[in-house]
Amino acid sequence: MEKSIALELRGVTKTFGKVIANNNVDLTVYKGEILSILGENGCGKTTLMNMISGIYYPDKGQIFVDGREVVIRSPKDAFGYKIGMIHQHFKLVDVFSASENIVLGIDDGKKYNIKDVNNRVLEICERYGFNIDPKKKIYEMSVSEKQTVEIIKVLYRGADILILDEPTAVLTPQETEKLFDVLRRMRDDGKAIMIITHKLHEVLSVSDRVAVLRRGEHIATVETATATESMLTEMMVGKKVTLNIDRLDPVSPCERLVLEGLNCTSHEGIKLLDNISFTARSGEILGIAGIAGSGQRELLEAIAGLQHLDEGTITYKNPKNGEDVNLRDKTPLQIRDLGVRLSFVPEDRLGMGLVGNMDIIDNMMLRSYKRGASMFLDRKAPKDLAKNIIQSLEIATPGATTPVRRLSGGNVQKVLVGREISSAPSVLMAAYPVRGLDIGSSYTIYNLLNDQKARGVAVIFVGEDLDVLVELCDRIIVLASGKITGIVDARNTTKEEIGLLMTKSTSISEDAEKAAKEGSENG
Amino acid sequence: MANVKKHEPLFHIVKRDRMPIWQSLIIRLAAIVLGLLFCGLLCNIILDVKPMELYKTLYDGVFGTERRIWKMAKDLAVLLCISLAVTPAFKMKFWNIGAEGQVLMSCLAAVACTIYFGGKMPNWVLLICMAAASILAGMIWAVIPAIFKAKWDTNETLFTLMMNYVATQLVAYFLIVWVPSGSSSLGEQAFGHMPIVYHRYFILVAVVAVLTIFMYIYLNYFKQGYEISVVGESQKTACYIGINVKTVIIRTLIVSGALCGIAGFLIVSALDHSVTTDAVGGRGFTAIMVSWLAKFNPLIMVATSFLIVFLQQGVYEFANDYGISTAFQNIIVGIILFFVIGCEFFINYKIMFTRKEVAKK
Known part of the structure; x- marks a missing residue:
């Protein structure tokens, strides 16, 4: 089949301060193909796509659409060239219906008629196999439905070139498969589709070609049929990496943290945690799976003493003296004073776990500064700790006095995890510890968790x-809308099984959708 | 497709990487110099005064005589003291714009001591009473909005602003009570004067110098100072590590109010020996600018308060010499601040022109 070029980039460069986000990138997309843009976090995938969709303006380089050079200065210009982008964070008005969101901002001079819009939306749905009610309000929708609205919004405007930024990050395996079916149908309809991702198996299953970016440079574009996972990884990282996680058998596990009947509600009266009971054992990694906003954050914060509970008990079994301590409604300080060695790597690293404007030493001090009766700070011990962690975790930083917000995502996380591990915890909680990290750093974090497990920590x-x-895990708890829908043995499960458990109650319960909505907003 | 205009933007703005300190210092100095040049030009155009005359008068107005140097030192000390007072709260992102009222209340408290206890006790005991009363008054005026903020999350900016008006009205009331003639002008009080050591203003300047160093150490090397920074940067982090945010807010405003109290005490005992509704004269607000320009670093605040005091006093002399309104000093200070604050843009961003790049290709 003869393919014509839909979009071409020549020598596109964009810098932010000293950081070169994209350097001299050449890229070609044909009509009727799905092109994956693959690369690690921070390699400039999103920046590149933002330049095509008019959010950024390139410092250098040319963009051609249908063979003609174009200047794209705003998303409106991009739509003029029939380019549409579906962002990672949805931009929808909650109280509007699907159709109302879809027509919002269209200025075609025609009279607004919602019936016509509904019909056209249904037409698009039928054509590409979407399943959505145009009259449904956004706040009643699940994350995957919202994404569908975003895609239809772009198609409604007649886009021929679609860019999807990490579309599967918020979806379950089942939803992902549905999305890929739709994408394939759009491709067969002659649309050019670019999908940003860093998940290799998705790349291999959905795309026709893969463009690999590394540190802002376009390394190569290869046919998916000829590509393998290890080859793509090597191109992404720039060196050979082994992608295996060792899973050791737990050594003499014993109960460390027993949760019974945890309940908590938000200010709006929505159930955040619904009768949660489980046990975390020493020498074991307990995984928690679930769609974003299903109660994961509240659960960890309840254990850490940051979330008020309506009901339930959290019993910590002290390994030193065998005493039971109830952690419920204790402040983080009281928990520490009770001799409970609890470490917590929160989801929001720079907003909660660390202080972005402070240097590494001062961030090390966060946990320990109160020690001792002196009014003055002791910076000596944190300084040694900072140097130690920089060295042992290979943190790339100009020095210990660099503000942590200047470090890359992976290094920020190493600082945080390093600090939390340094206190020799007996329970270590980590929320999304590899989000936004490159492959190398992710595996460093997995290894650190495994180390802690081997030391008998309940992870x-x-x-x-x-x-x-x-x-990675030994057991996995699946949360859906604040409830435990299953506890599975990770050695004998599949991700499809977990995927089903993740969505188990969402169709029945309204709260779940609200929780999911909150999650997508907070995320 | 044809309706999309095809032309490149002339330039775009790019965020800079952090620039070395010496470079940013040069930019700031250049901004002050440019500002002064602009002021010179302005004087030349509207007053027909040679720019050099302006600079010379500015310099002479501040450094010309020993008396003027001391006057500058006195004004600098008072402004710096109030700036030190607002700094801990601002560093905590507690927008306290009530320093004016806090200082005024402590002035009132100090004067009340001289009126009710004056002549009934030795001078040094009276001074201690005045200091204690001033500090207490400043603390109370600062801690009220802090308690409301901590307990009910009220807006501290509005709250502290309103407290200023209450303070002004209270002073006006007491002036009516204390001045039987009804003129509301309380003369200089005979008691409670700061002893004169070396020079009339020496103790004032020395006390503020000590306070400056203390504040620097407090903010950077005290556990409490560290807690202020953490709460200011992120309340979520503070909760996460177990800092009691409410306690820190209230405690910090007590410190802030106490420093305002010291400022009020110094104004009454070493300078005014009296009180009017305008005793603070807007310095409670100027102090915010001093603190902010110095990025809450007490040592740099010496320089920023000097800049403002230098301009105010210098232009005041200039206005006197040339017989123009003293409001001229506001114009000059405004122009210089415009340049100083405006130059931050060039420290954080750079402008890139696209035209040339395309032409090269």
Whole structure:
């Protein structure tokens, strides 16, 4: 089949300060193909796509659409060239219906008639196999439905070139498969589709060609048929990496943290945690899976003493003296004073776990500064700790006095995890510890969690990548709208099984949708 | 497709990487110099005064005589003291714009001591009473909005602003009570004067110098100072590590109010020996600018308060010499601040022109 070029980039460069986000990128997209843009976090995938969709303006380089050079200065210009982007964070008005959101901002001079819009939306749905009610309000929708609205919004405007930024990050395996079917149908309809991702198996299953970016440079574009996972990884990282996570058998596990009947509601009266009971054991990695906003954050924060509970008990079994301590309604300080060695790597690293404007030393001090009776700060011990962590975790930083917000995502996370591990915890909780990290750093973090497990720490790991959860954990708890829908043995499960458990109650319960909505907003 | 105009933007703005300190210092100095040049030009055009005359008068107005140097030192000390007072709260992102009222209340408290206890006790005991009363008054005026903020999350900016008006009205009331003639002008009080050591203003300047160093150490090397920074940067982080945010807010405003109290005490005992509704004269607000320009670093605040005091006093002399309104000093200070604050843009961003790049291709 003769393919014509839909979009071409020549020598596109964009810098932010000293950081070169994209350097001299050449890229070609044909009509009727799905092109994956693959690369690690921070390699400039999103920046590149933002230049095509008019959010950024390139410092250098040319963009051609249908063979003609174009200047795209705003998303409106991009729509003029029939380019549409579906962002990672949805931009929808909650109280509007699907159709109302879809026509919002269209200025075609025609009289507004919602019936016509509904019909056209249904037409598009039928054509590409979407399943959505145009009259449904956004706040009643699940994350995957919202994404569908975003895609239809772009198609409604007649886009021929579609860009999807990490569309599967918020979807369950089942929803992902549905999305890919739709994408394939759009491709067969002659549309050019670009999909940003860093998940290799998705690349291999959906795309025709893969463009690999590394540190802002376009490394190569290869046919998917000829590509393998290890080859793509090597191109992404720039060196050979082994992608295996060792899973050791737990050594003499004993109960460390027993949760019974946890209940909590938000200010609006929505159930955030619904009768949660489980046990975390020493020497074991306990995974927590679930769609974003299903109660993962509240659960960890309840254990850490940051979330008020309506009901339930959290019993910590002290390994030193065998005493039971109830952690419910204790402040983080009281928990520490009770001799409970609890470490917590929160989801929001720079907003909660660390202080972005402070240097590494001062961030090390966060946990320990109160020690001792002196009014003055002791910076000596934190300084040694900072140097130690920089060295042992290979943190790339100009020095210990660099503000942590200047470090890359992976290094920020190493600082945080390093600090939390340094206090020799007996329980370690980590929420999405590899989100936004490159492959190398992700594996460093997995290894650190495994080390802690081998030392007899009870590790609780909240993850979003089901492949990793299945490979790394010993047991996995699945949360859906604040309820436990299943506790599975990670050695004998599949991600499809977990995927089903993740959506188990969402169709019945309204709260779940609200929780999911909150999650997508907070995320 | 044809309706999309095809032309490139002339330039775009790009965020800079952090620039070395010496470079940013040069930019700031250049901004002050440019500002002064602009002021010179302005004087030349509207007053027909040679720019050099302006600069010379500015310099002479501040450094010309020993008396003027001391006057500058006195004004600098008072402004710096109030700036030090607002700094801990601002560093905590507690937008306290009530320093004016807090200082005024402590002035009132100090004067009340001289009126009710003056002549009934030795001078040094009276001074201690005045200091204690001033500090207490400043603390109370600062801690009220802090308690409301901590307990009910009220807006501290509005609250502290309103407290200023209450303070002004209270002073007006007491002036009516204390001045039987009804003129509301309380003369200089005979008691409670700061002893004169070396020079009339020496103790004032020395006390503020000590306070400056203390504040620097407090903010950077005290556990409490560290807690202020953490709460200011992120309340979520503060909760996460177990800092009691409410306690820190209230405690910090007590410190802030106490420093305002010291400022009020110094104004009454070493300078005014009296009180009017305008005793603070807007310095409670100028102090915010001083603190902010110095990025809440007490040592740099010496320089920023000097800049403002230098301009105010210098232009005041200039206005006197040339017989123009003293409001001229506001114009000059405004122009210089415009340049100083405006130059931050060039420290954080750079402008890139696209034309040339395309032409090269």
